[in-house]
Amino acid sequence: MRYLSRPARAVAALLVGALTVPVEALALAVAGLAVLVTLGRPAPRRTIAAALRRLTAAELSRAARWPATPPVPPHLARSVGYLLVRLGLGLLGGAVLTLFGAGLVTGARLVTGWLTGHPLDDITPSLPVVGYLTVAGLVLAFLAVQGMIAVAALELRWANWAVRPGRAALEHRIDELSVSRAEVVAAVDGERRRIERDLHDGVQQRLVALGMLLGRARRATDPQRSTDLLRAAHEESRQALVELREVAWRVYPSALDSAGLSAALESVAERAGLPVRLDHRLGARPPAGIEAACYFVVCEAVTNAAKHAAAHAATVRLTEAAGRIRIEVCDDGCGGADPAGPGLSGLARRLAAVDGRLSVTSPPGGPTLVTAEIPTPTAEPSCG
Incomplete structure (x- = not known):
């Protein structure tokens, strides 16, 4: 069944697309008249633009059935262009589906007439006739299926064009990426300086104090003094380890x-x-x-x-x-x-x-x- 789901979705999308052609044509006609009537008044024109973009988003959602296309409504100019071309594609898809359905109905009537003894249009079911009609029907069915696939592919390409960013958007995106890349490099350098400062002011100072305490403990002649210095060195090493863990955690937590x-x-x-x-x-x-x-x-x-x-x-x-x-x-x-x-x-x-x-x-x-x-x-x- 999974092999039939994609063609079934494509056929359903084409059928719905053909049925929505009158709605889209009416919406474009009404929007055009409304724009002419509301010249100079921005508020109604914004409402019209929002309605056309919502209609475009709905059409993109339908086209997303085969295969997935993000239903993101583009700006107004692309919405109008998409809907205008979509009218032609919807009519073409409806014509292909109509021819395919008509062929299926005609074939079913021929077979039913032969089986019931009432042949359609007095077509006698002889072997040459059956063979000829079978081959012709299969060829026409193949062409109709290929037509449906082609229309669905055209709708997909047109939908992808509608949601693809334009040249100005791409240039703006490139500028954003160039700026963010420079800022990321600067942020990395700043983070390195902060890590160096944390190590210098914290862990490094602790290690210097630890070395001094160990040196004094090694030179001490009084056992009690040496023990006290070693205890202090041990505490200093523990604090250095704590600060080192804090620096490592701020850099990137292992958790x-x-x-x-x-x-x-x-x-x-x-x-x-x-x-x-x-x-x-x-x-x-x-x-x-x-x-x-x-x-x-x-x-x-x-x-x-x-x-x-x-x-x-x-x-x-x-x-x-x-x-x-x-x-x-x-x-x-x-x-x-x-x-x-x-x-x-x-x-x-x-x-x-x-x-x-x-x-x-x-x-x-x-x-x-x-x-x-x-x-x-x-x-x-x-x-x-």
Whole structure:
């Protein structure tokens, strides 16, 4: 049955497309008249444009049955162009289906007439006649099926054209990627400098103190003094290990790979220094790059709430809808967060690398709401 499902969907899509031709023609005619009547009035024209784009989205959804095409309504010019050409394709598909149906009905009437003894149009069922009509019927059926496949393929190509970005959009996208690439390089360099600073000011100083304590313990002649120095050296080594783990955690938490995003965020909440309520509603685990971006958004926002906003509590919510992951981090701190600051601007650059967007609402006095949206990857349609 699975081998028949795709042709059946194609036939159904063509049939529905042929039946919607009058609706589309009427909609285009009414829209054209309405545009002429409402010249100079932008509000009605916006309503007309929205209606045409919704009709285009509905047609794209129908075309998506064979195979998948994203039902994303394009801008107005492409919507009108798509619908105009779709009228011709709908009529062509309806004509092919009509011929195919007429052939099936004629063949069924011939066979029924021969079996009941009432041949259609006095066509006597002799061997040459049956052979000729069988071969002719199979050839016509083959041509009709090929016609349906061709019309469905044309509809697919035209639908892909409608949702494909234009030249201006592609150029804008290239500019965005060029800027984000430069920003990512700058963010990586800044992250390296921060790691070096953390190692120099923290772990390195601890190791220097550890070496000095061990040297003094080795030179000490009093056993009790040597024991005290070794105890202090042991404590210094323990603190150095703690700080080294903190630096490694800020670079990339191992729990993110081993246990997933939820476990990593629970660790962030435990180490935050303020009560953090997690509301994790993601279903399937996102790809590694998106998962890391989600983690660092939450980590940076919670750290800012604890260190700079003097917040008493924070709420972290992760949801997914319409192919996008939405992250909201809200705290009850003093507000005044600067989106252009090094931390939040670095987050914006990190999100831009995965086509995400960051917004910050932080009026003086609070509360602060950090919102990030990240698209999840989907399969792209094929034009061939």
